[in-house]
Amino acid sequence: MADTKNYDIIIVGGGPAGLACGQYSARAGRKTVIIEEMAPGGQTMIIDEIENYPGLEKISGYELAMKFEQQATGFGCEIAYAAVNFIKRLDDGSFELTTSDGTFASPVVVIATGAKHRNLEVPGEKEMIGHGVSYCATCDGPFFRKKKILVCGGGDSACQESMYLRKLSDDVTVAHRRDRFRAQASIVKAMTDAGIKTKMNTTVQSINSENNKVRSVTFLDKTSGETYTEEFDGVFIFVGNIPQTQLVPDCEKDEAGFIKTDSRMMTSIPGIYAIGDVRATPFRQIVTAAADGAVAAHYASEYIDERNNNAY
Ligand code: NAP
Numbered sequence: 001m002a003d004t005k006n007y008d009i010i011i012v013g014g015g016p017a018g019l020a021c022g023q024y025s026a027r028a029g030r031k032t033v034i035i036e037e038m039a040p041g042g043q044t045m046i047i048d049e050i051e052n053y054p055g056l057e058k059i060s061g062y063e064l065a066m067k068f069e070q071q072a073t074g075f076g077c078e079i080a081y082a083a084v085n086f087i088k089r090l091d092d093g094s095f096e097l098t099t100s101d102g103t104f105a106s107p108v109v110v111i112a113t114g115a116k117h118r119n120l121e122v123p124g125e126k127e128m129i130g131h132g133v134s135y136c137a138t139c140d141g142p143f144f145r146k147k148k149i150l151v152c153g154g155g156d157s158a159c160q161e162s163m164y165l166r167k168l169s170d171d172v173t174v175a176h177r178r179d180r181f182r183a184q185a186s187i188v189k190a191m192t193d194a195g196i197k198t199k200m201n202t203t204v205q206s207i208n209s210e211n212n213k214v215r216s217v218t219f220l221d222k223t224s225g226e227t228y229t230e231e232f233d234g235v236f237i238f239v240g241n242i243p244q245t246q247l248v249p250d251c252e253k254d255e256a257g258f259i260k261t262d263s264r265m266m267t268s269i270p271g272i273y274a275i276g277d278v279r280a281t282p283f284r285q286i287v288t289a290a291a292d293g294a295v296a297a298h299y300a301s302e303y304i305d306e307r308n309n310n311a312y
Contacts, residue, residue: 004096004103005080007031009300011110012084012097012247015042016286017276018112019068020293022077028301033078034112035099040079041065042114043277044286048138048164053286061138064286080104087247093271093307107307108271108300111248111259112293115241115277120152124207124214125237132214133207133235137161140234141168147233150175150217152204157238159183159191165236166194173197173232175204175219207235243278254280264299265292273300 009025011018014036025032039045047061056064073079082101087109089095097104117135119125125133134140141149141164149169151162154176160183166172174191179200181188192198201222208216208229218229243258245251252260252268258280265273275292277284 004105005033007033007104007106008304009033009108009110009297010035010095010097010104010106011112012087013042013112013114013244013276013278014040014069014079015112015114015276015289016044016065016068017114017289017293018042018110019065019072019077020290021110021112021275021297022072022079022293023068023075024294024297025301026072026075026077028297030297030301030304032076033080033104034072035080035082035084035097035104037081037083040069044068046136046138050286068290084247087272089269089271095271107304108273110265110273110275110293110296110300111245111251111267111278112275113244113247113278115243117237118240118242120204120237120239122204122206124209125235128207128209128214128235131209131212132233133237135237137164137236140236141165144169144234147171148231149173149234149236150204150232151236151238152176153238153240154178154181154183155238155240156183156187159187161236161238162196163191163194166196170195171197173199175199175202177201177203177222204235241277245278248272248274256280263295265296266299266303271303 008030009032011021011034014034018034022034044061044065051058082099084099086098094107095109145168148171149165151174162174203220205218216229216231220227259274260280261274267274273296275296276289
């Protein structure tokens with residue numbers, strides 16, 4: 001079609017994985033576009049401080065995301081602000097993407113759509129979003145300065161974000177459903193050293209409100225079997241993520257719904273790659289997302305060469 005925008009590589013999603021892929025792909029001379037619905041940077045944008053990105057001692061998530069974007073666009077990667085509605089595989093094995101900004105086409109699509117936060121699914125949670133329930137410490141933490149804060153979850157996010165909240169309040173408690181944290185040992189140590197209280201083997205039963213504000217939380221102590229209620233002003237929920245795979249329903253996934261790839265980041269559908277938080281991988285970091293992007297760009301470029309050679 002005349003108004004179709006044609007590229008060598010289309011990347012869906014502009015988090016660290018997508019931006020790194022865009023950088024490597026454009027630098028390799030491939031006509032590349034990242035299609036991003038919101039602002040580039042993904043979940044990195046809401047991280048207060050990053051201290052484990054190699055080569056950068058301490059940097060805010062926003063600043064790091066800006067650097068990723070500038071580097072990618074500096075090498076000629078385009079960014080299109082649009083929602084991708086549908087990806088269609090054509091008879092020749094290439095792809096057509098229907099978006100809110102028209103049709104895009106390419107022989108390669110890289111899925112870098114990341115993951116969205118999971119809900120706790122307890123009474124009071126949905127009702128109190130924006131009234132004391134939050135999924136983003138840097139966005140909403142300042143509303144709870146010097147207040148009593150509960151963090152739910154036991155992974156890196158819960159433990160790391162509790163440390164940001166501890167800078168705002170002396171009274172931060174992390175409640176985790178098991179007897180040990182899933183988070184990296186170094187993060188757990190930093191959290192306990194920061195004076196954050198913990199409730200282990202404890203599940204949240206309900207988030208209770210008064211005058212349209214969070215007032216208290218009811219817990220189940222799984223060791224004693226007792227249920228009790230404690231006052232809290234803010235509840236921050238970090239109980240994992242749900243991969244955003246709706247655009248590729250036919251790609252093979254693992255039991256948790258993350259997209260399976262080979263070591264070149266190719267999915268079960270030739271020409272579709274998956275990188276970053278949406279991909280089935282045992283360790284998710286900004287550095288591993290960026291590495292996924294570089295690997296995908298390299299092998300996607302090889303795939304395009306092979307396709308072109310086979311066409312003759
Ligand atoms: P995660 O590693 O999947 O951890 C989710 C936590 O929530 C687990 O402790 C889990 O408990 C708990 N949970 C899940 N469903 C629950 C429910 N219904 N009720 C109560 N608790 C529930 O998720 P994440 O912490 O968001 O991290 C996501 C990825 O990003 C990970 O790969 C992580 O390593 C990475 N990350 C890295 C850093 C860093 O390196 N600085 C920072 C943030 C995130 P169980 O333990 O019992 O399963």
